Amino acid sequence: MIAEVIVDITNSEVDKVFDYNIGDLNVTVGSRVGVPFANRKIEGLVIGIKEKSQLPECKIKFISEVLDDFPALTQESINLVNYISKKYSVSKASAIRLFLPAEMRRGRVSEKQVEFIKINPAIDLEAVYSSIRKSAKNQLAVLDFLKSGKSARASILRQEFSASAIKALLDRDALIIDKIRVNRLPYSEMISEDKSVQLTGAQNNAISSVNNTNQQVTLIHGVTGSGKTEVYLQLIKEAIQKGKTAIMLVPEISLTPQMFKQLRGRFNELCAIIHSGLSAGERFDEWSRLRSGEAKIAIGARSAIFAPLENLGVIIIDEEHDGSYESESSPRYSTIDIAKKRCDYNGCKLVLGSATPSINTYMLAKEGSYNLVKMPERINKRPLPEVIVADMRDETRRGNNGFFSSYLKEELQSALDAGKQSIIFLNRRGFSQQVICRDCGYVAKCTVCDVSLNYHKSGDLLKCHYCGTNYKMLSACPDCGSVNLSLIGTGTQKIVDELKKLFPQAKIARMDNDTTRNKEGHYKILSAFAKGESDILVGTQMIAKGHDFPNVTLVGILDADMSLHFSDYRSGERTYQLLTQVAGRSGRAENKGKVVLQTYSPQNPVLKYAMAYDYEGFYEREVAIRKATKFPPFALIVRILVEATEEADAIEGLKTVYMPLKELYEHNKDAFLFFNKMKSPIKRLKNKYRYQILMRLTANNDAIREEIYKIVTSAELVKATASVEENPANLS
Ligand code: ADP
Ligand code: ZN
Ligand code: ZN
Secondary structure, eight states, X not given: OEEEEEESOOOXXXXXXXXXXXXXXXXXXXXXXXXXXXXXXXXXXXXEEESOOSXXXXXXXXXXXXXXXXXXXXXXXXXXXXXXXXXXXXXXXXXXXXXXXXXXXXXXXXXXXXXXXXXXXXXXHHHHHHHSOTTOHHHHHHHHHHTTSOOEEHHHHHHHHOHHXXXXXXXXXXXXXXXXXXXOOTTTTSOOOOOOOOOOHHHHHHHHHHHHOSSSEEEEEEXXXXXXXXXXXXXXXXXXXXXXXXXXXXXXXXXXXXXXXXXXXXXXXXXXXXXXXXXXXXXXXXXXXXXXXXXXXXXESGGGGGOOOSSEEEEEEEXXXXXXXXXXXXXXXXXXXXXXXXXXXXXXXXXXXXXXXXXXXXXXXXXXXXXXXEEOSOGGGOOOOEEEEEEHHHHHHTTOOSSSOHHHHHHHHHHHHTTOEEEEEOOHHHHOOEEEETTTOOBOBOTTTOSBOEEETTTTEEEOTTTOOEEEOOSSOTTTOOOOEEEEXXXXXXXXXHHHHHOTTSOEEEESXXXXXXXXXXXXXXXXXXXXXXXEEEESGGGGSSOOOTTEEEEEESSTXXXXXXXXXXXXXXXXXXXXXXXTTSSOSSSOOXXXXXXSOTTOHHHHHHHTTOHHHHHHHHHHHHHHHXXXXXXXXXXXXXXXXXXXXXXXXXXXXXXXXXHHHHHTGGGEEEEEEEEEEEEEETTEEEEEEEEEEESSOHHHHHHHHHXXXXXXXXXXXXXXXXXXXXXX
């Protein structure tokens, strides 16, 4: 028999299927195998098996070994590999990598095994007893301990009965070692709790709507605190009861532990967690538990959509609008798109949930392509928090130059007096600190990336957030020599410093990239806050998402309009989402919540809709704008980014890609709303020069889209690379 093998080399030239002779090995579709390739041995994956090869028999090499004792990929995964490699124009080898824990390749991680010791069943125990000297008390004690047939951990036996006694018995074959695989369970220290609740009418309605609709996809549009999580848990439970499996996705790492805790509480070890914050060993173990069927629920961030589960009963994507569901690095893919494919294969439902659905998703739901369920009220009809608008222009006029409006100071004091907690939210991007020369206007920039540097108080450093380079703080302006330098913008630390001055008695915690670099850092800070260990939590975007802090009654949003000014067609959508999510942290339990929103443009329509919790109103306006200005979902933005170390190579590469694209454009002008080549807004990043071709296509132009991918992948670039991005979140 012949196996069709994809070898683990992502180079596009070897992106072919190679035939290998199976010989007498036990190989099935999905097996990982070692194969000889160009004079070395490499790993490959079997994607098909056939009787005969087109090639002459003498040309076909033999598979050297089978790497695991089970097929690593399911048939469904192999179908998806084919789909992804075609749709997103990546090699099959790199698509396969999405489905395997990285540490499985090249045998970097092995299973964690623990040594257990027991009496060798093949030995005559009486003979052993009589051959041992009476003085060897430890050896006799070990035999007594184990003679009932049990096995015990080697490490414990060695401690209890001395290592030499164990060794002596092993040497005479009286004992044998069993290596038993144990799983490294992440977050195993978390106490699982299961609060069983009586479902509300709205929750029951949502569940039956998902079950009864003929549509594959249901959008649950439920305000923050409407009880969507309970709906998800119920749907997962039903799937498990039917003998099926489930995938539950949450955005990014910050939210995962909390959701996981809830799932653990309900389903115990039936759920496995998959995200990039786990150690290599943990990730491998969780993957193995899913692959073997021991775990039936995969929970995690984006990459958990590739979980090796069979017989899926439901896929849930919480906070479906979240940007982290779009993969920005190669291979780029849309999580919702992959999820739909998996639902097609398994004949199961996809549930999208959000308080602020993306414009795209909501449009599909309104048009009837998705089933739409609304949960417009919070659990127990708790009111949504009241929003107080602080006009910062007035504050400045009144001589208040601090970060906090008088409203916010007042409310913070009241919350402290009442023993309640508060959250202060700030938009990191709007608040990074830059060094400016007050005499000539010079702003310190990264010499590698050509973007402004950010000041970090700890270490007195200037850091480039794009490449991570550190610079010493300047003592004088490099352009004019002036020593009149100062900081603009504000970081979390500055906010904390001012808070400490205003409220010396308050305990303040801070959460941003600087404080949460390690694996479970998010979880630690959040759970300490949830336990009431501090009064005020200051943080960036990370604190905006889904956490449930019952004792929080106040959320302060500093500079709410900051994100409105990003040069991105989605800035209105992002601002609305962010404000709604942050406001949703307030008043989730019995306590009524308040939000103080500080802004320099209180008349801005996006802010007005957000303050009134009027998603429909926001949506109608936003769609009208997108339609008029021809932005997605009424168009598709495509960017081809060409990068090279030398500027001349980047320009050369740009030309190579541009020529055939220009031709495509000339022949299909109707399909293009925009077509041009240019320098990227950030001309240099991580030591690479960046040039780009920017296109905007009319909606529904799959054929053209495919042509573009084909042109870019087949372009013969020597010293440059080119990549395709669709509706990129970041156009810098
Ligand atoms: P969402 O995900 O929609 O923001 P949650 O699922 O976090 O909302 O629910 C908000 C709060 O209501 C949580 O504290 C949750 O424990 C509680 N809750 C959910 N469903 C019920 C119910 N049926 N009865 C009582 N409390 C509930
Ligand atoms: Zn200067
Ligand atoms: Zn840099």
